[in-house]
Structure formats: structure tokens, C-alpha cells
Amino acid sequence: ETGVTQTPRHLVMGMTNKKSLKCEQHLGHNAMYWYKQSAKKPLELMFVYNFKEQTENNSVPSRFSPECPNSSHLFLHLHTLQPEDSALYLCASNREGQLNYGYTFGSGTRLTVV
Amino acid sequence: QKEVEQNSGPLSVPEGAIASLNCTYSDRVSQSFFWYRQYSGKSPELIMSIYSNGDKEDGRFTAQLNKASQYVSLLIRDSQPSDSATYLCAVNGDDKIIFGKGTRLHILP
Numbered sequence: 001e002t003g004v005t006q007t008p009r010h011l012v013m014g015m016t017n018k019k020s021l022k023c024e025q026h027l028g029h030n031a032m033y034w035y036k037q038s039a040k041k042p043l044e045l046m047f048v049y050n051f052k053e054q055t056e057n058n059s060v061p062s063r064f065s066p067e068c069p070n071s072s073h074l075f076l077h078l079h080t081l082q083p084e085d086s087a088l089y090l091c092a093s094n095r096e097g098q099l100n101y102g103y104t105f106g107s108g109t110r111l112t113v114v
Numbered sequence: 115q116k117e118v119e120q121n122s123g124p125l126s127v128p129e130g131a132i133a134s135l136n137c138t139y140s141d142r143v144s145q146s147f148f149w150y151r152q153y154s155g156k157s158p159e160l161i162m163s164i165y166s167n168g169d170k171e172d173g174r175f176t177a178q179l180n181k182a183s184q185y186v187s188l189l190i191r192d193s194q195p196s197d198s199a200t201y202l203c204a205v206n207g208d209d210k211i212i213f214g215k216g217t218r219l220h221i222l223p
Contacts, residue, residue: 042215099206100146105157
């Protein structure tokens with residue numbers, strides 16, 4: 001375990017379902033990130049939160065809705081997804097202003113949309 | 115647009131040989147440089163960070179940085195089959211870390 005915990009590890013959902021991905025870190029970090037990684041594709045930054053405030057939304061479709069209630073928790077709410085949204089969703093965290101230490105990634109949620 | 119460029123590979127290296135992975139970056143003011151290893155289906159794992167020009171060694175891994183050329187490399191000595199993975203080069207931006215697309219490395223037994 002890296003200190004960043006993502007649940008569930010695997011998720012299969014239909015296109016009409018609503019589900020949420022959860023990320024939790026106990027590293028004292030205050031910046032959290034959602035990344036999408038499709039098969040054989042690079043990491044795509046989706047959202048950035050610093051001190052609970054969203055500071056970046058990388059033109060992500062509205063069917064993805066992030067929520068950051070506090071510095072330790074980050075959610076990604078999913079609804080009416082498409083099959084092309086199937087991917088590995090990664091949460092990462094670091095201490096704001098300390099990018100020199102890099103990110104710590106969670107284990108990811110493998111999402112399959114059917 | 116700040117960019118990090120890597121050859122996607124695959125790079126095939128015989129077991130026991132030296133694997134050399136390369137990366138260039140566009141932002142001259144970047145100060146922190148990272149190499150992440152990602153096994154198939156797993157999340158990226160930070161294996162090396164480097165901040166100053168020159169070499170930094172950690173076990174079988176050596177990171178090399180040349181800021182004048184905007185070039186970062188990772189050498190893996192005595193390559194093992196367990197080193198087969200995708201290696202992501204990353205560089206700090208203003209408020210986030212910017213990742214390259216990764217180089218797939220295959221170590222041939």
C-alpha cells in the first residue's frame with residue numbers, strides 16, 4: 001500500500017448506472033488528482049484539487065463529476081458513461097507546493113462500462 | 115504547452131545488459147525530474163527523482179540529468195525480467211507534474 005487507497009479496485013457498470021470512485025490518503029497531502037489511463041495510452045489528467053478547491057478541469061465530459069469534501073478524500077461520481085470510458089482511473093496526491101517529491105498514486109480502479 | 119517526450123518503444127534488452135531510457139522536456143525552468151515504473155494493469159510507482167545536473171545512483175538504477183540539453187535518462191544495469199514494464203518520465207510544471215507517454219521495456223531472458 002502506498003498510503004493512497006482507492007476503492008473499488010474493479011467496477012463493472014452499465015451505461016445507465018450511477019457509481020462513485022473513492023480515493024483516500026493519510027499522508028498529510030493537500031493536493032489530489034484524478035487521472036485516466038486507457039489501454040496502451042498515456043496518463044490523462046482529469047481534475048486537480050488543491051486544498052479542496054478544484055484548480056483544473058481538463059475538458060472532462062460532465063458525466064464525470066468530482067467531489068473533494070476535505071483534503072484527505074476525493075470522489076469521482078460517474079453517470080451515463082460510454083464504453084470508451086472503460087479505463088484505469090488513478091488517484092494521486094502530494095503536498096501542495098512540494099511537487100519536487102513527486103506524486104503518490106493509488107492502486108487504481110479498473111472500470112469497465114458495458 | 116509544456117511537454118515531455120519519450121520514445122514509446124518497445125525497447126528490447128537482453129537479460130543482464132544495460133537498459134537505457136531517454137526523455138526530453140520543453141520547459142527550461144523545470145526543477146524536478148522523475149522516473150516512474152508501471153507494470154501492466156498496475157499504478158505508476160516512483161523509482162527515481164533527480165534535481166541536479168549529473169548522475170544519481172540507486173542500486174541498479176542511475177538517473178542522469180542535463181538541464182542545458184533538457185534531457186533526462188534512466189539506466190538500468192544488470193537488467194532482469196522483472197524490470198519489464200513501462201517507464202514514465204515526469205517533470206514538474208507550475209502546479210502539477212507532467213508525464214511523458216512512457217517507454218515500454220522488455221527484458222529478454
